[in-house]
Amino acid sequence: MNNVVKMILTLSIIGVVSGGLLSRIDNWADPLIAANQKAQTEEAIFKVQPEAQNYEPVNIAGIEAYKVSDASNNPLGYSLVYSGNGFQGKIRLMIGLTSDLEKITALEILEQVETPGLGTKVTEDPFRNQFKGLETLPQINWVKGINPSHPNEIQAITGATISSKAVVAIMNVGILKMRKLQKEGKI
Amino acid sequence: MVKQVPLSKEFLKGLWEQNPIFKQVLGMCPTLAVTVSAINGIAMALATTFVLVTASLLISTIRKLIPNQVRIAAYIVIIATFVTIVDLVMKAKFPELSKALGPFIPLIVVNCIILGRQEAFASKNTPFRALLDALGMGAGFFIALVSLGGIREIIGSRTFLGIQILPDAFEPWLIMILPAGAFLTLGLMLGFANMYTDRKKRIEKESLIEQYKRVSKVEISMAQEGI
Numbered sequence: 001m002n003n004v005v006k007m008i009l010t011l012s013i014i015g016v017v018s019g020g021l022l023s024r025i026d027n028w029a030d031p032l033i034a035a036n037q038k039a040q041t042e043e044a045i046f047k048v049q050p051e052a053q054n055y056e057p058v059n060i061a062g063i064e065a066y067k068v069s070d071a072s073n074n075p076l077g078y079s080l081v082y083s084g085n086g087f088q089g090k091i092r093l094m095i096g097l098t099s100d101l102e103k104i105t106a107l108e109i110l111e112q113v114e115t116p117g118l119g120t121k122v123t124e125d126p127f128r129n130q131f132k133g134l135e136t137l138p139q140i141n142w143v144k145g146i147n148p149s150h151p152n153e154i155q156a157i158t159g160a161t162i163s164s165k166a167v168v169a170i171m172n173v174g175i176l177k178m179r180k181l182q183k184e185g186k187i
Numbered sequence: 188m189v190k191q192v193p194l195s196k197e198f199l200k201g202l203w204e205q206n207p208i209f210k211q212v213l214g215m216c217p218t219l220a221v222t223v224s225a226i227n228g229i230a231m232a233l234a235t236t237f238v239l240v241t242a243s244l245l246i247s248t249i250r251k252l253i254p255n256q257v258r259i260a261a262y263i264v265i266i267a268t269f270v271t272i273v274d275l276v277m278k279a280k281f282p283e284l285s286k287a288l289g290p291f292i293p294l295i296v297v298n299c300i301i302l303g304r305q306e307a308f309a310s311k312n313t314p315f316r317a318l319l320d321a322l323g324m325g326a327g328f329f330i331a332l333v334s335l336g337g338i339r340e341i342i343g344s345r346t347f348l349g350i351q352i353l354p355d356a357f358e359p360w361l362i363m364i365l366p367a368g369a370f371l372t373l374g375l376m377l378g379f380a381n382m383y384t385d386r387k388k389r390i391e392k393e394s395l396i397e398q399y400k401r402v403s404k405v406e407i408s409m410a411q412e413g414i
Contacts, residue, residue: 007257014261018268025275032279040282116223117343117361 040110045079048096048106052076058187063177067187075099078187081110082174086166089113091122095171097136101179107131107171112163119163127164130154131171139172197316201323207300208331208373209380214300217291218332219369225348228336229329230284234277234292236325238269239301240318243309247317250310262305263296270295300328331376338372339363 045055045066052068064081077099083092091112096105109123121127134140135152142156142164143149156164181187207213217235221227242265246253253261274292277285285292295301304324309317340346343363345353362368 003254003256007254010253011257011260011264014264018264022268022271025272029275029279033275033282036279036282116364117359 041081044094044108044110047108048079048094049076050106052079055079060181060186063181065178065187077105078178080174080178082170082177083111084166084170084173086112087114087119087160087162091163091166091170093167093170093174095174097175097178101175101182102135102137104131104134104136104171107167109167114160114163118157119160121157121160122163122167127154127157136171136175139176140168142168194316194319197319198323198326201320201325201327202330203327205324206327206331206380207324208328208335209377211300211303212377213303214298214328215373217294217298218335219366219373221288221291222332222336222339222369222372223343223364224340224346225333225336226284227287228332230281230288231291232325232329232332234273234288235295235298235300235328236322237273238266238295239304239325240321241269242266242301243304243317243321244314246305247309247312247314253310258310259302259306262302262310266301266305267296300324335369335372335376339368343368 042055045068046052049055049068051070053071054073055066055068058065058067058078066079067075068077068079069075078097078101080095080097081092082095083090085091089112091114092110094108094110096107097103098105107128109128112120112123114120114122130148131154134154137152139152141150141153143153144156144161145158146155148155154164154168178187201207203209205211208215208218214235217231221231242262245265246262270293273295274285277288277292304321308320312320337347340348341353342360345351345355345357345359360368363372
């Protein structure tokens with residue numbers, strides 16, 4: 001009996017002490033973690049909209065987008081966060097769009113778990129720079145092995161076709177959603 | 188019972204003789220998963236060493252207060268607390284590193300090096316010895332992870348700690364930064380470690396035999412002279 005009481009008491013004390021300690025540390029760390037995440041998002045918003053100075057979030061459920069404007073508040077376009085399936089897991093993109101949603105300003109990859117050395121090439125400049133000034137109408141297409149001949153085409157990476165296709169597909173779905181919202185006059 | 192092991196040995200055994208990776212083969216999951224680069228190996232080893240040292244110190248201090256039946260549960264709660272602290276601090280102060288190591292920081296909780304050392308050492312020894320043991324094991328883990336990560340980074344992406352050291356003419360071996368590269372490198376390292384130990388043992392054995400032969404010869408000749 002004595003032993004049982006001792007067992008319960010020991011575990012309870014350890015639990016209470018570690019719980020208290022963790023809550024103190026969490027109180028300290030939580031605002032810092034939130035600030036880090038905000039800084040990361042902000043950096044990406046401006047990376048895909050190089051001329052932008054200000055941004056405000058678009059308040060529509062189900063979509064994460066930011067309306068960006070220059071120093072004198074003239075609207076420049078949107079930074080759209082959209083994710084979908086890649087080769088091995090989720091790919092999360094930040095897509096810079098002009099106000100009429102017809103052209104892409106730039107593309108950033110926020111998160112991906114593609115194959116190192118192959119699929120991860122989608123995060124590198126040669127691939128991403130293809131999207132600068134790319135037309136989105138009627139949709140983005142990809143070609144393989146040949147140079148793109150239309151203003152809405154990009155070249156897929158050899159050895160990482162699935163990852164390249166996935167990026168294009170995610171962008172198309174995201175832009176389509178934005179276009180629908182714009183037609184309804186919501187953004 | 189009085190401990191006969193000298194204090195320096197308590198620390199040094201973790202480096203090679205009982206190295207957690209090369210000799211005890213513990214904690215394989217983080218070892219194989221995070222060592223795509225030397226910096227990842229360093230971060231992982233430091234985080235693990237911090238947890239190992241703090242947990243060992245605390246557990247060896249209160250080892251007599253914890254009833255035997257609930258000791259594993261108590262160890263796990265203590266270890267988990269320290270791991271969560273590391274995870275939160277890393278997320279708050281080093282977000283890039285925490286992203287690179289991903290789920291492997293929370294998984295330190297179940298790293299068998301830590302629980303293994305508590306059960307095998309910290310629960311039976313004084314705090315000072317437990318501290319030395321934990322530091323030694325942490326250093327051994329550090330050596331193993333940095334060499335493994337370094338080799339994979341140099342061959343797999345031509346760099347060491349982010350600085351290019353192999354010329355562009357060298358085509359990086361992609362396989363080295365894929366999971367298969369981890370198995371290959373670790374397997375070869377374990378093989379070489381065993382080869383070295385075996386050879387040392389053989390040489391020791393042979394020299395011992397030689398010694399006996401010499402001694403017995405002398406004895407024989409002495410005996411003959413005696414006659």
